[in-house]
Amino acid sequence: MLSEEIFEAFLNCETKASLNLSMEAGHQQEADIWRKRFDEDYRRSCFSLVLTRFPGESYVGSPAVKDLKNGKYKLLIDCLVQAEGLQSRIHALERVTSSAKVDAGHYIPLRFVRSERITRHDKLLLAFDAIALSKLLGRAPQVGKIIHGKNFRSVKVRFGALTQATKLIIERITDQTTGSPPQLFLNKHCGICEFQETCRRAAIEKDELSLLSTMTRREIKTQHEKGIFTVAQLSYTYRPRRLHRHSIARIAKYDPALKALAIREQRIYITGRPEFQVGQPAVYLDVEGLPEDDFYYLIGLRIKCGDSYLQRSFWANDKSEEKVIWNEFLETLSKFEQPQIIHYGAYETVFLKRMRQRYVEDELIDKSVGALIGASINLLSVTHAQVYFPTYSNGLKDIASFLGFQWSEPRSSGLVSIAWRYGWESSKDPSLKRRLLTYNAEDCEALERVADTVAILCCGQSETRESNRVVHTETLKAKTSYRFGVNEFSMPELNYINRCAYWDYQRDKIYVRSDKRLRRLSKPRSRDQKNAFPINKTVECPLDISCPKCQSDRILKYGRMRKAVYDIKFGPSGVRRWVVNYSFNRYRCSQCRATFVSQHRPLIKKYGSQLLAYLIYQIIELQIPQLSVAENIRELFQFRMFRGEVHRQKVRAAELYQDASNAILQNIVNGRLVHADETSVNIQGKRAFVWVLTNMEEVFYFYTETRGGERVHDLLREFRGVLVSDFYTAYDSIDCPQQKCLIHLIRDLNDDLIKHPFDQELRELLREFALLLRPIIESVDKFGLKTRFLRRHKLAVDRFYQRLYKRSFQSDTVTQYQKRFKKYRNKLFTFLDHDGVPWNNNNAEHAIKAFAGLRNVIRGSSSDKGIQEYLTLLSVCQTCKYKGVSFLEFLRTGLKDVDAYVQAHDRRSRRR
Secondary structure (H helix, E strand, O other): OEEHHHHHHHHHOHHHHHHHHOOOOOOOOHHHHHHHHHHHHHHHHHHHHHHHHOOOOEEEOOOOHHHHHHOOOOEEEEEEEEEOOEEEEEEEEEEOOOOOOOOOOOEEEEEEEOOOOOOHHHHHHHHHHHHHHHHHHOOOOOEEEEEEOOOOEEEEEEOOHHHHHHHHHHHHHHHHHHOOOOOOOOOHHHHHOOOHHHHHHHHHHHOEHHHOOOOOHHHHHHHHHOOOOEHHHHHOOOOOOOOOOOOOOOOOOOOHHHHHHHHHHOOEEEOOOOOOOOOOOEEEEEEEEEOOOOEEEEEEEEEEEOOEEEEEEEEOOOHHHHHHHHHHHHHHHOOOOOOEEEEOOHHHHHHHHHHHHHHOOOHHHHHHHHHHHHHOEEHHHHHOOOEEOOOOOOOHHHHHHHOOOOOOOOOOOHHHHHHHHHHHHHHOOHHHHHHHHHHHHHHHHHHHHHHHHHHHHHHOOOHHHOOOOEEEHHHOOOOOOOOOOOOOOOOHHHHHHHHOOOHHHHHHHHHHHOOHHHHHHOOOOOOOHHHOOOOOEEEEOOOOOOOOOOOOOOEEEEEEEEEEEEEEEEEOOEEEEEEEEEEEEEEEEOOOOOEEEOOOOOOOOOEOHHHHHHHHHHHHHOOOOHHHHHHHHHHHHOOOOOHHHHHHHHHHHHHHOHHHHHHHHHHHHOOOEEEEEEEEEEEOOEEEEEEEEEOOOOEEEEEEOOOOOHHHHHHOOOOOOEEEEOOOHHHOOOOOOEEEOHHHHHHHHHHHHHHOOOOHHHHHHHHHHHHHHHHHHHHHHHHOOOHHHHHHHHHHHHHHHHHHHHOOOOOHHHHHHHHHHHHOOOOOOHHHOOOOOOOOOHHHHHHHHHHHHHHHHHOOOOOHHHHHHHHHHHHHHHHHHHHOOOHHHHHHHOOOOHHHHHHHHHHHHHHO
């Protein structure tokens, strides 16, 4: 007999229906017990309500079939109907009057649903009642009714397509009795199912894919079609993606295969560079509510300020007190300066936005609440696709339990808390309230545990890394069948055949046997490099007169030594190879018997300073790859120089000009104006950042692993001039007058207007701002950046802001710009009060473009040390450009101070 309970179980889970059919016994969950109790209470309330409408014309129970067919009673309550293998306990049957167009003189089913919202499951259950009734009476009703919610609203449901869908489900349930059991699939209903432990145990034994809560039925079906049926099998399909130049900036996507790998290896996997820090004071927020009633009854806060904690819980007895606990929540937060709200999941995000819409009327409070919402952090958004814990779900309870946190009631959950709340509303039992308050406070504490762990993982200082429990996916080696390198064959014969197919092997071993010219070229050359070139100049080192060890003058010549330095020489008509041979003596002391070489010989390098200057000029200013530079030197001057030697020369040059770079930085900090900007760079798969500080004549680059502003704050700690920058917030807290780039603001306004061409308020705001700026820019073009000509425009700026403050905009985009103008009121027009301060940041952007060209050449192959060397040399190169002198000529002079070279250059220019 197919009952209503089995049909409802099938709608929730096919496995549950199969277990009910086989009469399996399960352990009933607390949430399900409460749910059934509330549903029964609601039905009794509905029974009482409908009985008052039909006094003396109703019947409680199951009447005779004859009375049903004759329509003896106007209303039937709790009627059991069974026929042709179907059985349903119909909540109520109402006889339709003769005035109705359909089902006149016949019964239609009524169903009582406690929820405020009617789901498709409720309609299907009503259709099942109608089919069971039609089997008994021989005629199917066309409509039914659902009474639902606290106000007992009545909704008419027309069956139509619902009848066909219900019959198909009945056929599928019937097939289960004769066929194999359905595929096990864990879903959201498991939280209140009596077979939860049985099914989960079976799923873990079989390693079912449905253990991963984020995988849908369609995704699991797709994996089954590929032959992947277990979590372990799925874990082997993960392939670390290769990081391209722009891939770091893309939004990361959740990868079930990486989650499966974390579970299999029992490690924490991190992909990309998640950014998260716990601020002070940190406010851990957890909210409990009744989604069906759209009612929030409990707000939990755990506030950490320094080493002290404050735990607060705001409880609402009914919906009328919701505003009270919201105001208490805001009052508590107002006692702290710039609190950082941290929560887990979107439920609290929706809560903050809805409470703001419902109860915030004051404009100042609305502004502060908006700032709180904007600064709040959904921790799940940080961990979802970038931090993979070895847990089957990304729920707070699973992750916190993995990290060692324990709840006082292990079976507590969101569904159970809803049941406790409904139980408290009906009984006012204080023990239920205590359980809810404890559960909410423990959720806040668990959230703190997870947040602290994620912050440690994001900053890369986790102690668990030492125990090999944290793995960054960028360190994993990508496995693909398409790769460069030596192939590995399972048979030695294949290795031999493959080796004979290489290009150099065939050219050197095969083709030379049939080509005389190739045979002649393949013969090795015996000439060494130091004997290959004629000596252009010989330098004799002075003779020594005493032993450096014992200071005795009784020394004897003990041989003659030579050292060749390979260099180039710039002439009026070109560049030529230049080899200098240094000749010096070797000595032996007659007194202490020590041997030593001449102390007067200079520090001799293999390659000379002019060649070094030429190499650095090509690498830094011409931005030629090091491999191409090595080929250039070999082809033009026949020096046997390869990429490794070019790299060593770059390191040598960076050491030589480090002091010059530091002097440039010092000049910038001591000046009256600084332009600042930053850009990202790929360092061996890791995302890092390169910053630039520049004025009108000096440029200084530096490198940081993160985009935090700590380094730029340290460098500009003593700076007291004007800082020109974009709107990145890291610059805002620097203690000096600031000018924000108006070009950035204009671009943003223009881009948003293109996206919203029919936003008249945005168009009007942009027009007013353009009318304000045009006369100012005309004055700059005419008189330059002189405040005595620019300060007259301050009155127009004040009038613009007065109009902006008074207006109330309907457009969300314009409202955001209104807040932006207000926030940077003192930083948008600073150039009107200072001489020589530009209104844009093009100076720094131009310097960033120079690094961007070099970044395209490096292509992520450099290391942390290597990028620092590049930036040292690039700082000197761009400073030479900004000062209007040749970078190559500066390198050739051998000077280490750019200012000294510029002064000498200016003196020569004046003499001419």
